[in-house]
Amino acid sequence: MASNRTKDKKKKESPEQLKQEKEEQINVKELVKDERTHKIAGIALFIVSLVLFIAFTSYLFTWKEDQDKVLRHGAGVLFDEEVAVSNLLGRFGAWVSHLFFYKGFGVSSYLICSFFFIIGTNFLFGKKVFSMARNLKYVLVGLLVLPVFFSFFMKGFGFPWGGAFGNYSASWLNGFVGTAGTGLILSLAAVSYLIWRFNPVFKLPARKPKEIIVDPLPEEIAERVAIDVNEKFAIEEQAKNQLKKESSFTPVPLTEEKENPLHSFIINEKEEDVAPLTPLPFAEQPQTESSVEMTIPYADKPKKAAKIDEEEIGPALEIKNVTDDEDEDDDDETPVKKVVENLPPYDPFLDLKDYKFPSLNLLENHGSEKIVQDPHELESYKNQIISTLRNYDIEIQKIFATVGPTVTLYEIVPAAGVRISRIKNLEDDIALSLAALGIRIIAPIPGKGTIGIEVPNVKKTVVSMKTLLSSEKFQHNNFGLPIAIGKKIDNENFIVDLTTMPHLLMAGATGQGKSVGLNAILVSLLYKKHPSQLKFVLIDPKKVELSLYRHIENHFLAKLPGEEESIITDTKKVINTLNALCIEMDNRYDLLKEAGCRNLREYNEKFVARKLNPQKGHQYLPFIVLVIDEFADLIMTAGKEVEMPIARLAQLARAVGIHLIIATQRPSVNIITGTIKANFPARIAFKVSSKVDSRTILDTGGAEQLIGKGDMLISYNGELTRLQCAFVDTPEVDDIVSFISKQRGYPQPFLLPEYVDEKELEGKDFDLSDRDALFEDAARLIVQNQVGSTSLLQRRMKLGYNRAGRLMDQLEAAGIVGPSQGSKARDVLIKTESELNQHLEMMG
Numbered sequence: 001m002a003s004n005r006t007k008d009k010k011k012k013e014s015p016e017q018l019k020q021e022k023e024e025q026i027n028v029k030e031l032v033k034d035e036r037t038h039k040i041a042g043i044a045l046f047i048v049s050l051v052l053f054i055a056f057t058s059y060l061f062t063w064k065e066d067q068d069k070v071l072r073h074g075a076g077v078l079f080d081e082e083v084a085v086s087n088l089l090g091r092f093g094a095w096v097s098h099l100f101f102y103k104g105f106g107v108s109s110y111l112i113c114s115f116f117f118i119i120g121t122n123f124l125f126g127k128k129v130f131s132m133a134r135n136l137k138y139v140l141v142g143l144l145v146l147p148v149f150f151s152f153f154m155k156g157f158g159f160p161w162g163g164a165f166g167n168y169s170a171s172w173l174n175g176f177v178g179t180a181g182t183g184l185i186l187s188l189a190a191v192s193y194l195i196w197r198f199n200p201v202f203k204l205p206a207r208k209p210k211e212i213i214v215d216p217l218p219e220e221i222a223e224r225v226a227i228d229v230n231e232k233f234a235i236e237e238q239a240k241n242q243l244k245k246e247s248s249f250t251p252v253p254l255t256e257e258k259e260n261p262l263h264s265f266i267i268n269e270k271e272e273d274v275a276p277l278t279p280l281p282f283a284e285q286p287q288t289e290s291s292v293e294m295t296i297p298y299a300d301k302p303k304k305a306a307k308i309d310e311e312e313i314g315p316a317l318e319i320k321n322v323t324d325d326e327d328e329d330d331d332d333e334t335p336v337k338k339v340v341e342n343l344p345p346y347d348p349f350l351d352l353k354d355y356k357f358p359s360l361n362l363l364e365n366h367g368s369e370k371i372v373q374d375p376h377e378l379e380s381y382k383n384q385i386i387s388t389l390r391n392y393d394i395e396i397q398k399i400f401a402t403v404g405p406t407v408t409l410y411e412i413v414p415a416a417g418v419r420i421s422r423i424k425n426l427e428d429d430i431a432l433s434l435a436a437l438g439i440r441i442i443a444p445i446p447g448k449g450t451i452g453i454e455v456p457n458v459k460k461t462v463v464s465m466k467t468l469l470s471s472e473k474f475q476h477n478n479f480g481l482p483i484a485i486g487k488k489i490d491n492e493n494f495i496v497d498l499t500t501m502p503h504l505l506m507a508g509a510t511g512q513g514k515s516v517g518l519n520a521i522l523v524s525l526l527y528k529k530h531p532s533q534l535k536f537v538l539i540d541p542k543k544v545e546l547s548l549y550r551h552i553e554n555h556f557l558a559k560l561p562g563e564e565e566s567i568i569t570d571t572k573k574v575i576n577t578l579n580a581l582c583i584e585m586d587n588r589y590d591l592l593k594e595a596g597c598r599n600l601r602e603y604n605e606k607f608v609a610r611k612l613n614p615q616k617g618h619q620y621l622p623f624i625v626l627v628i629d630e631f632a633d634l635i636m637t638a639g640k641e642v643e644m645p646i647a648r649l650a651q652l653a654r655a656v657g658i659h660l661i662i663a664t665q666r667p668s669v670n671i672i673t674g675t676i677k678a679n680f681p682a683r684i685a686f687k688v689s690s691k692v693d694s695r696t697i698l699d700t701g702g703a704e705q706l707i708g709k710g711d712m713l714i715s716y717n718g719e720l721t722r723l724q725c726a727f728v729d730t731p732e733v734d735d736i737v738s739f740i741s742k743q744r745g746y747p748q749p750f751l752l753p754e755y756v757d758e759k760e761l762e763g764k765d766f767d768l769s770d771r772d773a774l775f776e777d778a779a780r781l782i783v784q785n786q787v788g789s790t791s792l793l794q795r796r797m798k799l800g801y802n803r804a805g806r807l808m809d810q811l812e813a814a815g816i817v818g819p820s821q822g823s824k825a826r827d828v829l830i831k832t833e834s835e836l837n838q839h840l841e842m843m844g
């Protein structure tokens with residue numbers, strides 16, 4: 001019944017009437033929402049603010065003349081044409097400023113016109129240029145405090161400084177706490193207001209440092225400071241965001257720029273890290289002393305040392321001259337020893353003292369580095385993620401977004417009670433529902449209770465090598481071999497020390513950015529290292545990728561003696577080179593052992609301080625970086641012959657400054673074997689074709705979800721980090737290489753020790769009558785030192801590896817030393833020289 005009645009009632013109403021009402025309602029709503037209305041309102045408010053400002057300012061000068069008239073007529077002054085006032089805005093101006101100044105708040109009334117200005121600006125520009133709530137607070141508190149302050153302190157000046165409100169409050173306060181109390185309270189209130197409003201910086205004048213600190217921070221501390229600062233920033237940002245957010249998952253409207261936590265979270269300290277684009281100052285490198293400076297210390301030294309040619313100030317020459325007959329261990333303070341001690345430190349740069357490091361101008365900016373954040377994209381993915389998870393009954397507490405160069409990380413805090421393993425299990429379904437290529441789910445993000453969903457950006461940003469190399473972290477670090485790899489999702493530059501990695505394995509399907517990645521690493525090193533500090537051994541079975549670098553062979557490359565090409569492409573030669581590197585490693589170990597040093601850095605420091613005698617084979621040892629561009633080809637053709645020396649180098653070479661970078665297109669288990677993997681803790685995966693490949697390289701899936709073009713995952717220090725690899729184009733590499741190659745280099749590439757295949761030597765029976773002319777000398781040396789090492793023969797007798805090796809074989813055949821024991825020295829079977837003499841006599 002009742003429903004029938006309503007129906008009837010509705011019927012009775014004429015349809016046009018209904019329609020009209022409805023339309024009107026909608027129109028008003030739309031009108032209010034219309035952005036044109038906002039603009040008009042904005043301009044109107046601007047004008048109000050301007051009118052008030054003019055009236056107030058004019059009042060400051062005309063108040064005396066106009067005050068009586070306004071007081072006498074009250075609001076009537078507005079319409080009384082006979083009253084003539086002096087305010088610039090006429091009777092209205094005089095009245096309105098009288099109202100605000102005299103009857104209201106005095107000079108603090110300007111706060112009101114500032115407030116109109118703020119609302120007007122926000123309306124006009126259609127967004128929150130200024131925060132309304134915050135400014136409203138400032139105005140209200142200002143109107144409460146300042147008039148009282150002015151009334152109290154400016155009493156007796158005639159002008160209504162604090163207006164009626166100020167006068168009344170000040171006199172009340174005066175009665176309440178007395179003059180002194182009022183003065184103190186008001187001063188405190190006014191100062192507090194100013195601090196709250198403007199937060200001025202109070203700084204004591206900086207004291208001048210007493211002495212200039214020259215030493216850079218120790219490596220670990222410098223690193224830690226950098227990390228702490230970054231962490232602090234991130235934590236502060238996050239805390240701010242948390243505060244701003246509502247308790248539900250709604251992460252604050254994404255369309256508001258100023259106060260949007262997603263945005264402020266996103267805009268990381270990106271720019272902070274960029275140092276001015278000046279040619280790199282190589283702070284950590286040993287200083288190149290000018291030839292003039294070098295000559296001064298010699299001026300009052302004994303004649304012999306003073307004569308040394310500036311060009312050749314190297315330990316080999318100097319010590320040779322002065323230590324001819326001296327035993328280094330002699331404790332006596334001989335004049336000669338004094339000279340050595342007083343020599344300036346050895347400077348490895350002096351070999352090529354005019355060498356100029358490549359300037360950053362050789363690199364290009366690839367597009368704008370500004371990360372493009374599309375609020376609509378962020379909002380829509382956020383909603384999609386929330387609704388997708390809700391389909392699986394997963395409720396979310398909060399969601400944050402961090403926009404990186406290629407992907408955006410949505411970090412989710414699941415509601416209480418949601419098990420992370422459930423989300424992990426639903427990984428594929430969620431990825432499918434989100435239906436974007438390359439979604440990676442990290443459940444949970446290590447070290448946090450949150451879940452990460454990485455979604456590729458529609459518009460990706462290229463990370464230029466130039467940006468990374470000009471960053472503070474790259475320019476001012478204390479790394480042995482700094483390499484700039486790329487940018488993390490939070491836009492932090494990923495710059496690491498290859499010496500701590502200590503080797504690097506790279507894999508990725510063809511065309512996904514491997515070669516660019518290799519170039520980025522090589523270029524980083526070329527920008528930071530002097531030719532005396534670094535040598536590359538480049539192996540490139542594909543014969544294309546690394547050939548660019550052949551022009552710098554006399555500066556930065558190493559090769560086998562007698563070889564024509566410095567870039568090794570032939571498998572047989574690769575095997576020889578790898579074995580030669582093993583010998584170099586063993587030789588270096590011997591040197592380090594003799595010098596009592598644990599690693600290359602200590603050894604070189606000792607050598608630079610001239611604590612090691614070059615006569616005993618000591619020399620400044622450059623880092624050696626072995627780069628293999630296509631490892632799969634090598635393993636396929638040479639198998640164990642390649643794998644064994646690589647495994648040996650990977651296990652042992654770190655301490656002696658030999659580091660390996662191995663790249664492959666095919667990360668299958670027969671190529672990246674267990675032995676290789678175990679010795680390469682740092683690994684990079686560009687996009688690979690399957691989850692199995694990803695597992696082979698990273699021990700986990702994810703690399704198959706990458707989006708190519710330098711998008712990569714790096715497993716380093718037990719952490720998996722997604723990076724956008726720095727981009728350096730071939731023409732840029734060309735320019736750098738030709739810049740270096742045009743400069744004076746060494747006469748030839750750095751020579752690796754000679755390696756002779758043992759198989760070739762085998763079978764050649766040793767005939768005692770055919771023994772080497774140096775056989776006896778070698779036997780004495782070995783017996784005197786009681787060390788059966790080929791490198792000892794090489795160094796002390798200045799022999800090539802071949803001859804020293806042959807001599808050692810002869811000594812073995814003669815029963816003086818035992819059989820080879822790999823990298824360990826052979827046993828010496830004869831203990832004293834007299835025993836040796838007898839033995840040699842018997843041999844005839």
Ligand SMILES: Nc1ncnc2c1ncn2[C@@H]1O[C@H](COP(=O)(O)OP(=O)(O)OP(=O)(O)O)[C@@H](O)[C@H]1O
Nearest residue numbers: 462509510511512513514515516709710725726727
């Ligand atoms: N970091 C990067 N930023 C932007 N684009 C990149 C990046 N790395 C690679 N690319 C793009 O991808 C292309 C292929 O890269 P690259 O030559 O390094 O692949 P690859 O994996 O070495 O391939 P292949 O194994 O066939 O040599 C480049 O020419 C470039 O256009």
